[in-house]
Amino acid sequence: MGAALSEPETVLSVNGITKRFGSLVANDAISFSLNKGKVLALLGENGAGKTTLMNIIFGHYMADEGSIEVFGKALRASNPAEAISHGVGMVHQHFTLADNLTVLENITLGTEPLWSVTRDIAAAKAKIQKLAEEFGLKVEPDTQIKDLSVGEKQRVEILKALYRGAKILILDEPTAVLTPQEADQLFATLKDMLAKGLSVIFISHKLGEVMAIADDIAVLRHGKLVANFPVSEASREIIAEKMVGEAVEKPERVKMTAGETLLAIEGVTAQEGGHALLKNISLSLHRHQIIGIAGVSGNGQGALSDLLAGLVTPVKGSVTLKGEGLTRFNPSDMIAHGVGRVPEDRHVEGAVGEFSVEENLILEEYNDSRFSKFGWLNMSSITKHAKGLITAFDIRGAAPDTMIRSLSGGNMQKVILARALENKPDVILANQPTRGLDVGAATFVHEQLFKARARGAGVVLISEDLEELLSLSDKVVVMYHGMCSQPLDADDVTQQQLGLLMSGEGFSEMEASHAA
Amino acid sequence: MEFFEMFLNIGFWAATIRMATPLIFGTLGELICERAGVLNLGIEGIMTTGAMVAWMWVYQGGDLWTAVLVAAVFGMLFGLLHSAFSVYMGLSQHVTGIGITMLATALTYYSFRMMLPGVTTPPKIVPFENYAVPFLSEIPVLGQALFNQSPLTYLAFILVGVVAYVLYRTPMGLAVRMVGENPMAVEVQGIDVYRVRTAAVMVGSGFMAVGGAFLTISVFDAFYFDMINGRGWICIALVIFASWRPGKALLGAMLFAAFDAIQIRVQQSSSTLIPYQFYLMMPYVFSILALIVMSRKAAYPKALLVPFRRGQR
């Protein structure tokens, strides 16, 4: 009780941080503080500026204005070395590990003077093992990172920070890649840390887990701090409203009876370099149906997406589209068979950033006689086509000749959606279609998918956001180690059940039969 | 069997080791750069510069070992320039490297012409003399070939061990390897990615320049235009052949030099059935073949050719 009565000790304070990227104000005069032994949850939609703010604290970005104090001392230089030396550690959303090096090498880099002529490997190993036991973060120091699971990689990231003596730990969307059960384990580790006097900043956009773990809540919206209060004074409704601003009306899934079979995958196995990506999977998709694919990232969702995109050829099994068995697997044939595809990463596979909007919009069908004859492009018809789609899909800030990389994420995704959906495909592949989008843009994507379902299309929706998956899908299939579970009725299944499947429960029999 | 007798010949082995020396320097240098994630196509020009400045230093009355140092310093300066473009500015490593080769070569030729105007036959200097290591050089064949060499050759062999030790056993080596695999993993540990890469490119370029210097102040005694003659490009092939490992780089350079030595001997002993130009093509053809064989399983440093830009989204 004594500790609670004394004045809370401030370990980190952020004062008036502003950061601009060109005309975009990512952080607008943000101030808050973190108390010792507490968890501050930083909430906000995608693009609200959470990661930018943390990257400023950790020294990746230079703030345009404002200052940061850690344990009463100002962080002067904008680089991670400064942050680390003041006791700040950060676990990035995208792991910052070198795959071909060992756990030990990844943890100890930077802990010894660069000009030293030897490395004290034995001492490092002992220290890692001690920390691992203390915080329940079991890893084998000599394993190469590429052989670790996602959960283990995250443990290495946390160990990296603890090894450097971090007193303040920043966790950027740590649960995004974990099963619900793994997330619970992470929370147990965090509790250990708090008990030992560490303080935590926890970035998330999931309200449930925030309510469970946080002491204080700070909400960002469009780069501004819009709320900062103890969790005891908050309710889910209040936080949600603060995050989104005025409530956005979310589209509801209306009941529809599934129609004829559009897509049938039967016993498909696919490999890459002798490594099985898909193991004997079967899946069928019907008209008026959305099938959601759940799973911890890296369990074969990418390969399933590549299969439907025409980038992977199965070594076994068959894929039937509207009754026709596919023999050739390449993107052009898939498009010709009426598969509309929204790729996972719009910057990598979705769009050619240096191309204009109109060029990106015809990238899949420039061979069509509307757009080219005898090899010559029909510029006026390409521009007209773009104008039509810009209006139809409400693509803002774009003229046909605007370079697509200058568009916001949501508008870029609309261009890709327009390209995939304009010819009314019967089968739609949507791989993480709302990743990184704000609620408005995400809602637009959901509406478009529902519209397609209503007109009779079937959708394969791959998402790591279970809430999204359950609200959009008619059926949910869980992937684990390249295998698919039986389809589950989305109305009957709970997140907990999905979590168990995602961590591999019930797959052992299937896996054994594949190995045999 | 004249062909097989060649392998018992001390002169053959001595020549192999001599010819391997500049390749060892060049390959090690390129290997260091690539381990840090930077392809250094400046190698051909940097070797040219090293060859000229070392020779010029001695020609102007300087001492041989200082000449090696001067060559290394010039190599490092071009390495710094390479790094300014490819590391700090994040420009295409391909085009930067070709640009550095063109610039280094042009500056070298221009300086040579300006410092020795009107010279037609290249003047000569007194190069390094071979140093016979006591006792070891008396071991038949192997010892006689290996331990009666230029001091720079010994240096090259020692550096193979030093580079391997530094890469695998020291914090700096760990940083270099990591920065070539994932620069972000280095950045988050508080180490400046730019500085590590720059250091690697500078040191690597210094090695290359010494490799060039070996030609003018150890094997030959004069500087000729075009004397590097593609050796730099061969070193780039050798790095891939060596899977980015110093030990294998030594092996590759030796193998390559042995083929070269065989080729020269066969060319001398055989009749004129095959024109000499075809013998001269062999090193380049071998390099291409080595690339074809090794490229399938080549495990490139993951961040090779990928620029790192701090603070960018």
Next chain:
Amino acid sequence: MQLEPRQHTPLWMTVSAPIIAVTIVLILSGGLIMWAGAPLFESYVALFVGAFGSKFAIAETLVRATPLILTGLAAAVAFRAKLWNIGGEGQLYAGALAVTYFGTGLIELPPYLMIPFLFIVGATAGGLLLLFPALLKTRLKVDEVVTTLLLNFVILLFANYLLFGPWKDPMAMGWPQGAPVLEEGILPNLLAKTRLHAGLIISVVMAVVIWLVMSKTKWGLEIRAVGHNPEAARFAGIPINKTIIRTALISGGLAACAGVTEVAGTKEYLTLDISPGFGYTGIAVAMLAGLNPLGVIVAALFFAGIYNGADSMSRAMDVSNYIADVITAGSLLMVMLAVMLTRMRIRFRA
């Protein structure tokens, strides 16, 4: 220090960047000229007069620009697809060898057929030479930079063998040179008492054609897409390997055409010094032009002027003509930097 992308690049910046870059290089090179003990201003005047000061000088500069336009186009097209063809020099010689093989008596055609025929066989030879590294790249992932560089040496040695051996012209008094190209195959002279030949017109026409191909056709769209973002191109169904192979054939063919203009136009027979590094200078030409085929014409004229001017400056001022190579290489690097700075700004803070 951090680099931040600019939201907008004003037009004046885009236009002036290469000009500023080249100016800086000329100022820096001035240091080298002064080191040689020559008066700076007079030297640059001599350089300019040597390049553009008389009808004869202009004609010589245009003669020199002709192969540079072609090798510059070769680099521009290949680099657009991120196919790093550094083998322009070898492809140029492949074209030159083909012209010598077919154009010195093997086949006789009237001029209006003979000249196009020589360009076609030359371009085919160059295209095939680059096809090999391109296939190694697409099939076996062998880096094309090293293979194209190494092939330059192989081709030059092969040419050396031919000119010292079976192809040596017995009428050339012991010099290693090929037989003269038949009169029907010689590119017509454009200006009396100069060496200016129709190769210039052909190369300018090719630049315009390549510009049209790159900006107005499917092939151009494919090449640009593959170069900018191969993953997105693949996802959209653009055949990557086919596009790279096609790019290689076009690029190799263009560089080989430079060999054709030199053998059938400038020299009228093959020697081992028909190219003082046109293949490599083509890379600088392409970069200065920002990979724009029409810009290549201007950039080639600039570098041709530098080389010709440097030759006459070296005669007048005792400054080695290698200064031209320094300026070329310096421009290549400085233009890259300048173009990047039109897209990024540098921010310093400790």
